[in-house]
Structures are given as C-alpha cells and as structure tokens.
Amino acid sequence: MAASFRNSSHWGAFLADVEGGRVTGVRPFEQDPDPSPMLGAIAASVHAKARVERPMVREGWLKNGPGSGEGRGAEPFVAVSWEKALELVAGELARVKETYSNEAIFGGSYGWASAGIFHYARTQLRRFLFAYGGCVDQSANYSFGAATAFVPHIVGDLKSVTGPMTTWPAVVKHTGMLVLFGGVNLKNTQVARGGCVAHARLPYFQQIADAGIDVVNVSPCRDDAPDLLKPQWVPVRPNTDAALMLGLCHTLIIEDLHDPKFLESHCVGYDRVRPYLMGESDGQPKDSDWAAAITGIDAATIRDLARRMASKRTLVSAAWSLQRADHGEQTYWALILLASVLGQIGLPGGGFTFGYGSSGGLGDPDMLFNPPSLSGGSNPINYAIPAARIADALLEPGKVIGHNGKKITYPDIKLIYWAGGNPFHHHQDINRLLKGWQRPETIIVHEPWWTATARHADIVLPATTTLERNDIGSNGRDPYLMVMEKAIEPVGEARNDFDILSDLARRLGCEAAFAEGRDENEWLRFLYDSCRQGAQTNQVAMPDFDSFWKQGWFEIPKADEDFTLYTEFRADPKAKKLRTRSGRVELYCERIAKMGYDDCPPQPTWIEPAEWLGSEKADRFPLHMISSQPKTRLHSQMDCGPVSGADKVAGREPVAINSADAASRGISDGDLVRLFNDRGACLAGAIVTDDVRPGAVRLYTGAWYDPVEGGKIGSLDRHGNPNMLTLDKGTSQLGQGPIAQTALVQIERYEGDAPAVSVFEPPETVSA
Ligand SMILES: Nc1nc2c(c(=O)[nH]1)N[C@H]1C(S)=C(S)[C@@H](COP(=O)(O)OP(=O)(O)OC[C@H]3O[C@@H](n4cnc5c(=O)[nH]c(N)nc54)[C@H](O)[C@@H]3O)O[C@H]1N2
Ligand SMILES: Nc1nc2c(c(=O)[nH]1)N[C@H]1C(S)=C(S)[C@@H](COP(=O)(O)OP(=O)(O)OC[C@H]3O[C@@H](n4cnc5c(=O)[nH]c(N)nc54)[C@H](O)[C@@H]3O)O[C@H]1N2
Ligand SMILES: [Mo]
Numbered sequence: 001m002a003a004s005f006r007n008s009s010h011w012g013a014f015l016a017d018v019e020g021g022r023v024t025g026v027r028p029f030e031q032d033p034d035p036s037p038m039l040g041a042i043a044a045s046v047h048a049k050a051r052v053e054r055p056m057v058r059e060g061w062l063k064n065g066p067g068s069g070e071g072r073g074a075e076p077f078v079a080v081s082w083e084k085a086l087e088l089v090a091g092e093l094a095r096v097k098e099t100y101s102n103e104a105i106f107g108g109s110y111g112w113a114s115a116g117i118f119h120y121a122r123t124q125l126r127r128f129l130f131a132y133g134g135c136v137d138q139s140a141n142y143s144f145g146a147a148t149a150f151v152p153h154i155v156g157d158l159k160s161v162t163g164p165m166t167t168w169p170a171v172v173k174h175t176g177m178l179v180l181f182g183g184v185n186l187k188n189t190q191v192a193r194g195g196c197v198a199h200a201r202l203p204y205f206q207q208i209a210d211a212g213i214d215v216v217n218v219s220p221c222r223d224d225a226p227d228l229l230k231p232q233w234v235p236v237r238p239n240t241d242a243a244l245m246l247g248l249c250h251t252l253i254i255e256d257l258h259d260p261k262f263l264e265s266h267c268v269g270y271d272r273v274r275p276y277l278m279g280e281s282d283g284q285p286k287d288s289d290w291a292a293a294i295t296g297i298d299a300a301t302i303r304d305l306a307r308r309m310a311s312k313r314t315l316v317s318a319a320w321s322l323q324r325a326d327h328g329e330q331t332y333w334a335l336i337l338l339a340s341v342l343g344q345i346g347l348p349g350g351g352f353t354f355g356y357g358s359s360g361g362l363g364d365p366d367m368l369f370n371p372p373s374l375s376g377g378s379n380p381i382n383y384a385i386p387a388a389r390i391a392d393a394l395l396e397p398g399k400v401i402g403h404n405g406k407k408i409t410y411p412d413i414k415l416i417y418w419a420g421g422n423p424f425h426h427h428q429d430i431n432r433l434l435k436g437w438q439r440p441e442t443i444i445v446h447e448p449w450w451t452a453t454a455r456h457a458d459i460v461l462p463a464t465t466t467l468e469r470n471d472i473g474s475n476g477r478d479p480y481l482m483v484m485e486k487a488i489e490p491v492g493e494a495r496n497d498f499d500i501l502s503d504l505a506r507r508l509g510c511e512a513a514f515a516e517g518r519d520e521n522e523w524l525r526f527l528y529d530s531c532r533q534g535a536q537t538n539q540v541a542m543p544d545f546d547s548f549w550k551q552g553w554f555e556i557p558k559a560d561e562d563f564t565l566y567t568e569f570r571a572d573p574k575a576k577k578l579r580t581r582s583g584r585v586e587l588y589c590e591r592i593a594k595m596g597y598d599d600c601p602p603q604p605t606w607i608e609p610a611e612w613l614g615s616e617k618a619d620r621f622p623l624h625m626i627s628s629q630p631k632t633r634l635h636s637q638m639d640c641g642p643v644s645g646a647d648k649v650a651g652r653e654p655v656a657i658n659s660a661d662a663a664s665r666g667i668s669d670g671d672l673v674r675l676f677n678d679r680g681a682c683l684a685g686a687i688v689t690d691d692v693r694p695g696a697v698r699l700y701t702g703a704w705y706d707p708v709e710g711g712k713i714g715s716l717d718r719h720g721n722p723n724m725l726t727l728d729k730g731t732s733q734l735g736q737g738p739i740a741q742t743a744l745v746q747i748e749r750y751e752g753d754a755p756a757v758s759v760f761e762p763p764e765t766v767s768a
Pocket of ligand 1: 110111112113114119121142143144324419420421422423425426427428446447448449451463464465466497627628629634635636637701722723726740741
C-alpha cells in the first residue's frame with residue numbers, strides 16, 4: 001500500500017511517496033510557487049548503491065591501531081558490528097583526551113548536512129564534543145568567511161550579507177537600476193540552509209522585468225542573470241571587479257556625479273580615498289582607462305555605466321562568490337565605496353547589498369519572529385580556527401597566524417571527527433588537504449553516503465537521511481516551519497547521529513549534558529514550544545505541537561515588506577549611528593590600519609590576486625577557472641542521483657569553455673578534457689559555449705573526488721572536482737576566508753583511455 005509523508009530539504013519541502021518500505025518518488029510542497037528540479041534526485045539518492053550500509057573500519061587501522069594515515073583512501077574496509085564500532089570510537093576519544101587533551105580533538109565538522117533543526121549533524125556532533133570537554137572548532141564559514149570578519153568594521157553589522165536586507169518588493173517599487181556583480185543566478189536561490197520552502201524569486205523577477213528596471217550583470221558568465229531580466233552583460237575578467245568599481249568611482253567623481261554631501265555627513269575617510277582614486281598618492285589615476293586594462297571592459301562602457309548609475313535610483317550588489325577570492329575584502333569594500341560615492345545608501349531601493357543571488361530567502365521580507373533552532377552549546381576550551389584554514393592547521397601545528405586583529409595558534413590535531421560535512425568536496429587544493437589528512441592518528445566520520453570524506457576515514461558510521469527520522473524543517477530566512485516525518489525504516493544498519501552520539505555519551509559519562517534527558521520526540525516538542533513564545537510576544541497564535549504535526553506546516557507572518565537597509569542611519573546619522581568605530585561608513589578604517597596587515601590595507605585598494613589573467617602565471621595556465629555552485633545538486637550532495645547524472649558530459653562533470661578557447665585547443669563540444677595546473681589535475685567533459693567569456697572556464701563544484709590511485713597525493717581525479725586545482729590560501733590575514741575563485745588552469749583534450757568513474761560504487765571491503 002502506498003503512503004505519503006511530509007519532509008523537507010535545503011532545496012525544498014516535499015511529500016515522499018512510499019511503497020514496500022521504499023521511497024518511490026517525491027512531490028513538491030503544495031505552496032511552493034517554483035519547486036526545484038533537484039527534488040527529482042531524492043528517491044534515488046536515499047536508496048543509492050553508495051549508501052553506507054554498516055559500520056566500517058579501515059583495514060590497516062583495525063589491524064595496527066591508530067596511525068598509518070597513508071592508508072586512508074587506499075585500503076579496503078572491514079565491516080564491524082555497532083557494538084564494536086562504538087567501543088572503538090569511545091576508546092579513541094578517551095585515549096586522545098587522556099594522552100593529549102581536548103585540544104587534540106578536531107570537531108569543527110564544517111558542512112551543510114541535511115535540513116532539520118534537531119538532527120542537524122554538525123550541531124549534534126559539536127554539542128557532543130563540547131559535553132565531552134570541548135574540541136577545536138571552526139569559526140565563520142566557506143560561504144562568506146571573509147565578509148563575516150570584514151564587513152562589520154566598515155558598516156557596523158553583517159545585515160548587508162546575511163539579511164534582513166533591502167527587500168525585493170522595495171527593489172520592484174523604488175529601484176531604477178540594479179547593478180549585479182556576479183549576477184543573480186536563479187540556480188543559487190533554489191537553496192537555503194535548513195529548507196528553502198517558498199521559492200519566491202521568479203515572481204519578483206517578473207515584476208522587475210515588468211517595471212523596466214535597468215539590470216546589469218557584471219560577470220564572466222552571461223547566464224548569471226536570467227534572460228527574463230533583459231540584463232546588459234558586462235563580461236568582466238574574473239577577480240577584477242574591485243578595479244571596475246574603483247574605475248566607476250573615478251568617473252563619478254571627475255564628472256561631478258558623486259554626492260560630496262553624503263560622503264561628508266555619513267562616511268569617514270573620503271579625504272584619504274580620493275587621492276588614491278585620483279592617483280595623487282601613487283601616480284596612477286584609477287580612471288576608466290586604467291580599469292579597462294585590468295578588467296577587459298572597455299573604458300567607454302565603464303563611463304556609460306557610471307553615468308547611468310548616477311542618473312537613477314541605483315542598487316549595487318555583489319554575490320558572495322566575489323569575496324571567495326584573493327583579497328575578497330577589497331572587492332566588498334570597493335562596492336561599499338561605490339555605493340557611498342553614489343550617495344544613495346538608505347534611500348528606498350538604493351545603496352548596496354551582498355548575496356542577492358547567493359541563497360534563497362535573501363531579500364525576502366523578514367519574518368515577525370525567529371523559527372526554532374537547536375542551540376550549539378558552548379565550547380569549554382574556547383578554541384577555533386577560521387573554517388577554511390583546516391589543511392594549514394593539519395600541516396603546521398603550532399604555527400601562529402593573524403586573524404581579524406588577533407593571533408591564532410594552530411592546534412596539534414590527533415583525532416578528527418566529522419559529521420555532516422564533506423571536506424574532500426569543500427576544501428581547496430585536495431592534494432594539499434590529503435597530505436595534512438594523513439597526519440592525525442584517527443579519523444571518524446558519520447555519513448549516509450560513501451563520499452570521498454567517508455572513504456578517507458578510519459571509522460565510518462552509517463547515518464540516516466531525513467526520511468528515516470522525525471524533525472522540523474526551518475531556516476531563518478524562510479517563513480515555513482515544516483513537519484519532517486519519518487517515511488521509511490533506516491537503510492541498512494544506519495542510525496541517527498543523535499542516537500549514535502547518545503550511546504557514545506553514555507559510555508563516556510557525558511550523556512546528561514549532551515542529551516539533556518530528552519529523546520527525539522521530546523526534543524522536537526521542546527524546540528517547537530520555544531518558538532511559540534516568540535509568536536506570543538508578537539501576538540501571533542501558533543498551534544500546539546500536535547496540531548502543527550497534523551497540519552504539516554506553519555507559516556510565520558512577514559514583517560515589513562518594503563524595507564531598505566540603513567534608512568534610519570540615512571535619516572539621522574547622529575542619533576542612529578552605525579556600529580562602527582566612527583558611527584559612520586568607514587571608507588578608511590582606523591581599526592584595520594592598526595592591525596597592520598600588508599594584505600589588507602586600511603582603505604579599498606586594487607591588489608592583484610595571487611593568480612589572475614593579468615599575472616605571469618597566465619603564460620603557462622592561461623584560463624581562469626570559476627568553480628561556482630552547481631545547479632543540479634547541493635554541493636556534493638546527490639551527485640550520485642539522476643538529476644546531477646543527467647548533466648554529466650562524457651561521463652564526467654561538465655566544464656564550460658568559450659568557443660574561441662576551445663577552438664584554439666582543438667576541443668569540441670562533448671570532448672573529454674583534462675584540466676591541470678601545478679596543484680593537480682582532473683578530467684571533465686567539455687561544453688563549448690559563448691556564455692562564458694574568453695579566458696574563463698566554469699567547472700561547478702561537487703563532483704565526487706575519484707582519484708585513479710586512491711590515497712595517492714597528486715593522483716588524477718577522473719571525475720571533475722575543481723578543488724584539485726584551486727588555491728588553498730586565506731583572503732587576507734584579516735578575513736582568512738577561502739579563495740576558491742582564484743585559480744589559473746590549462747585545458748587539453750584527453751587522448752588516452754579514460755578510466756571510468758567508479759566513485760558511486762561502495763569501496764572495496766574485506767573480512768577481518
Ligand atoms: N571550489 C570551490 N569549493 C567550494 C566552494 C566554491 O565556491 N568553490 N564553495 C564552498 C562553500 S560556500 C561551501 S558552503 C562548502 C560546502 O561544503 P559541504 O557543506 O561540506 O558540502 P556538502 O556536500 O553539503 O556536505 C555535507 C555532507 O553531509 C552529509 N550529510 C547529509 N545529511 C547528513 C546527516 O544527517 N548526517 C550526517 N552525518 N551527514 C549528513 C552529506 O552526505 C554530505 O556529504 O563548499 C565550499 N567549497
Ligand atoms: N543550486 C545550488 N544553489 C546553491 C548552492 C548549491 O550547492 N547548489 N550552494 C549554496 C551556498 S553554500 C552558497 S555559499 C551560495 C553561494 O552563492 P554565490 O557565492 O553567489 O555562488 P557562486 O555560484 O559561487 O557564484 C555566483 C556567480 O559568481 C560568478 N563569479 C565567480 N567569480 C567571479 C568574479 O571574479 N567576478 C564576478 N563578477 N563574478 C564572478 C560566477 O559566474 C557565479 O555564477 O550558493 C547557495 N546556493
Ligand atoms: Mo556556502
């Protein structure tokens with residue numbers, strides 16, 4: 001008999017149809033105006049061959065005990081009972097804690113895991129490790145790591161990056177021109193962490209088109225803005241946006257199109273920035289000719305853009321990707337400078353935002369109160385490294401680095417514990433990561449699937465998916481609280497992260513602190529009820545838990561629809577100061593000046609990225625690789641499913657290359673190609689297109705790393721993981737964010753016998 005169950009995912013809520021204990025298909029949530037095609041991958045992914053069915057231990061680790069890290073990714077696995085697996089994990093945690101202390105346990109566990117506030121794997125693991133005395137954690141994130149540290153110095157908060165920010169309804173109503181650096185790609189807005197239930201972007205875009213708003217897509221990729229918006233495409237060279245923004249400022253100033261009054265009343269430091277823009281401080285005016293030579297956009301186009309921007313109510317925005325590049329802080333600062341020079345910050349529909357096209361929910365009207373969430377707890381050892389510095393930390397224990405005005409000493413990590421993330425997906429320069437990954441004595445991973453991270457672990461514990469447990473879906477930017485019902489029994493011997501960790505906590509004597517005496521059902525009721533209090537404060541009647549569960553969802557009412565960021569500050573800069581040192585927009589920043597970082601000057605500056613099309617390295621590696629978010633999956637999730645599968649070319653991840661660059665290399669559409677640089681190499685399938693500008697290539701993130709020789713540093717990845725090629729370096733000492741978008745590569749046709757992709761099959765197992 002068929003039955004259906006409500007559930008949710010980062011890319012949308014759905015009804016799962018179940019027959020004979022298997023998910024046979026899913027249907028989108030009734031209220032979703034524009035459901036994501038990615039829902040089509042769920043049923044097949046839940047029952048994929050690549051599910052981890054049983055607890056597994058790497059053969060060499062089981063035989064010889066902790067150590068022998070070179071065997072990771074190379075050796076087969078041995079299946080063990082849950083009892084044995086838990087005994088091994090608890091024993092290792094106790095041994096490492098006793099021998100070295102909690103500072104030797106790395107539990108940052110960065111990653112998106114699955115929707116659901118209670119079973120959120122990363123939070124569960126960190127709560128558990130915090131209850132056990134603490135671990136080395138990760139601060140900020142890969143998404144907007146540099147911005148998290150940097151933007152508050154300039155405007156006092158992070159609202160322009162994470163919201164609530166100027167709303168789409170405000171844009172439709174007031175904005176005349178939208179200049180979008182990095183575009184506003186619908187693919188990214190399919191997703192929001194915790195659940196993107198209402199995919200509301202398309203209706204707003206229709207309204208923007210109907211309102212005739214002048215839209216500009218500044219990006220190496222034409223398809224970064226939907227045709228619906230009739231955008232002007234400004235095909236900038238990758239990583240040169242800061243120069244373009246400075247060039248725009250120069251034109252605005254010399255043509256007297258700027259707003260000196262706003263710069264005087266609401267900003268500090270214009271007196272220092274102006275001489276730099278005019279070339280008085282370094283002999284080089286940052287004029288449109290200068291910008292043209294760097295960005296590849298002709299000077300007349302730059303001047304025309306500046307004039308149009310000054311003639312209308314203009315909102316400038318930059319994707320989060322622009323700060324995932326070397327010196328990404330400067331690009332964001334240059335955008336804030338541009339908005340300040342235009343002088344429209346805080347005017348309805350004017351000013352600046354970041355990330356409009358980077359996630360679902362950004363730019364949606366805020367909600368009256370917050371949805372429930374599970375508290376992460378606090379780390380007794382209060383020790384964290386910037387999220388993207390994991391390989392550095394593994395390779396150089398004891399090294400001291402600068403970060404946002406403080407010093408951080410890298411820990412000496414002996415044990416890594418990961419649940420809900422995939423570092424062999426997300427980290428830059430996988431060969432370098434692999435080298436560091438070989439050093440710890442023990443690596444423990446919880447995973448539903450045999451991802452590359454699971455394959456490179458010593459002990460792998462099979463985790464359930466959301467369809468195998470009960471939860472509540474919610475996200476701080478989406479109004480829906482979704483019931484997530486258990487639809488099927490766990491696949492194989494999979495268990496919930498919470499149950500695994502509860503059992504370990506019992507063995508290690510910290511169960512009371514970890515589980516707080518509640519089981520799944522009691523936790524869900526407790527979390528739901530905590531949100532009802534916020535509702536009461538706002539005079540909103542929320543049903544009781546049982547009624548909510550029966551109804552299937554609850555929609556939190558919206559706050560102000562027509563909202564522009566910093567209107568109060570605009571109206572009264574003295575009474576409604578920004579939370580910066582000066583209370584104003586900092587175009588020169590004393591605090592940053594005091595940090596004294598040579599890679600983060602105290603005013604917006606064009607600094608050449610470590611690699612770009614203008615650097616010497618481009619002689620050998622003449623293509624700038626952009627590795628943006630995939631439209632057919634979430635990061636590496638569901639790469640084993642049919643939606644991602646349908647997009648592969650020559651059985652590999654597609655790489656988009658301009659027709660001129662393809663022709664000069666003898667590459668045709670559909671060809672198997674090899675991408676390489678000094679850091680690594682991967683195969684991919686060519687898509688020849690003019691949607692990507694010459695000199696740039698695009699390889700989406702998320703193809704599961706599939707080395708020809710497992711465990712070997714420098715092995716060819718046969719599948720198309722861009723992190724074989726990316727550069728593992730911080731944006732600057734201030735932000736220490738990842739710089740995935742800064743990477744030069746070369747491409748050639750692959751002539752030899754191509755090894756087939758094998759990574760969707762489980763790894764080899766042997767008996768003990
Ligand atoms: N080159 C390049 N690299 C990038 C980026 C880029 O732009 N370019 N972007 C970066 C960004 S912004 C991000 S956020 C990261 C994303 O990096 P990640 O968040 O690490 O990527 P995911 O594939 O979402 O990994 C989540 C993992 O959790 C597992 N999982 C799901 N549900 C559960 C569960 O309930 N329990 C357990 N135990 N596991 C579960 C999934 O199977 C998956 O392997 O990638 C970064 N990497
Ligand atoms: N479908 C889908 N959506 C997602 C995700 C996913 O995995 N799949 N991941 C989510 C996550 S974790 C995050 S953090 C956000 C990230 O959101 P973003 O950072 O906005 O995403 P990206 O796709 O990396 O980059 C957006 C666009 O920036 C352009 N770009 C890259 N480099 C440059 C440059 O130097 N200059 C200019 N002007 N443009 C450039 C690329 O063409 C790209 O399409 O996306 C979220 N949305
Ligand atoms: Mo992200």
